[in-house]
Amino acid sequence: MSEEAKKEMEEKSIDELLSEAEARISALEGGRLSLEAAFKAYQEGMNLLKASSEKIDMVEKKVQQLNSQGELSPFDEPDTEGDDGQ
């Protein structure tokens, strides 16, 4: 993927990216594509999904704490192995 294409994808919303990926899938599903076009659709679809996936980014984040001055600091998490209480 070229740099411009990458930048273009970054600017798109995740919904746009996904609907474009869906369009590639529908084209492939239609089964009317030539082998070259099918490869292209596949490649583009994969790039779109990769970009979407990067946007969602399932890497666990640390919880931040906000104070009334609008300052952020790391939050010292309580033990999350508890159950309902107050």
Added chain:
Amino acid sequence: MANVSNIYSVSQITDYIKSILTTDTLLNDINVTGEISNYSVSKSGHIYFTLKDSNTQIPCVMFKGKINKGLSFDPANGDKVTVKGSVDVYKEGGRYQLYADKIERSGVGELFRKFGELKVKLEEMGMFDRSHKKPLPRYVSTLGVVTAPGGAAVRDIIKTVRRHAPGVQIILYPTLVQGKDAAEGIAQGIQALQYTEAQVIIVGRGGGSIEDLWAFNEMPVIQAVFNSEIPIISGVGHETDTTLCDLVADCIASTPTAAAEIAVSGTEQLDKSIREMNAKLDSLMKACVREYGIRLKEDMSRLDLPWERTLQRYKDHVRDDRPRMLLSWEKLVSVYKNRTGNDLTRIGMPWQMNLRRYRERVNKDNLRLSNQSPERKVRDYENRLAHLYDRAEALINARIEKEKGRCRMDHASLKALSPAERLSQGYSFTEDENGVPLKSVGDVKKGMAVRTYLKGGHITSEVMEVTEDE
């Protein structure tokens, strides 16, 4: 000694007292406020306690059958409560007690009243209108949370987000959620989060009584929620608790956990659909490649088939033609043989050479043919084959004609050599009376009768003289 008529049994006096108490309208439906002590639950499920104030106390009982409707909290000694019920006599114990229909915490009635009033007021102001509800974004990358930093609510929210969408950044605004400063703190949290990346804010806390949850019914919170530019999910208390914060928020969740699930469900769903689309793309591409593979194989076999067939036809052709050629050759040879009995090998050699050359040519062509691409080549070779065949045919025919000519020639010269032919040129042939040919002058004697053959017949004569050459 007292008058006998003034003496009553214990039962009689107790019944009398009971009748007085139970016929009193005030005592039959009364609200008594006090503090709980000696609280206990019997094996049969009835509740016993003593209601007291600074100076006095009254025993109370709430039967099991009343608990469901009349008691909405877990009472403890020291709780200030209002008991609604009736005063009656417990004959067996010889004492009067308060039979409770309903037990409420003191002051709760006041809170409920305030809640009701505020709700009506806010409803009239249109603050609960659907038109003010902001839709939740499908995809959340940053989630704001306003709650107590040490409570179960924050734990539940973090746990839930981590499980469903670990990539979502949580920004927590820690605040009190109970007590007189809570409402102000919650409102500040909502305002502070407006300036962050948060796309959704959860306002919440765990379950509790109406007093515990009261901060979420106060105006600062309600206004902050209403004014928030960022959609707010209210996750206050347990399933049954409703606060005004719930009603004014963009989305109500029954618990903080549910609020977190709602907030990140879209993100989780997106992640899932990305993975699904990924798998779909993969399988579609594989299917596509597979299909092309099959088509390719089909095309190839379709290409192979006519080619092989042509090659076979070509081979058959050659095989069929050989006997035909040999046949005509044999015919020619037999003609030649019959006519002349001449040297066969001389004639056979070039023909066999031709045949070999022809065969080599065929083999070579065959090889070249199989090295090259189908259809057109096949046609070319077919043409060439036909051409070769024609040439071979022409050659053989020419040969036959030539040989026939030679046969004729030989025949003529043969004829020229015959004795009869000589006679026509003036030569003669002589034999004795017995038909023995006379080959030299020595065979002849004077007076001998001889027969001489000339053209057209013979003569018989007598030898008159014999002269030998010198």
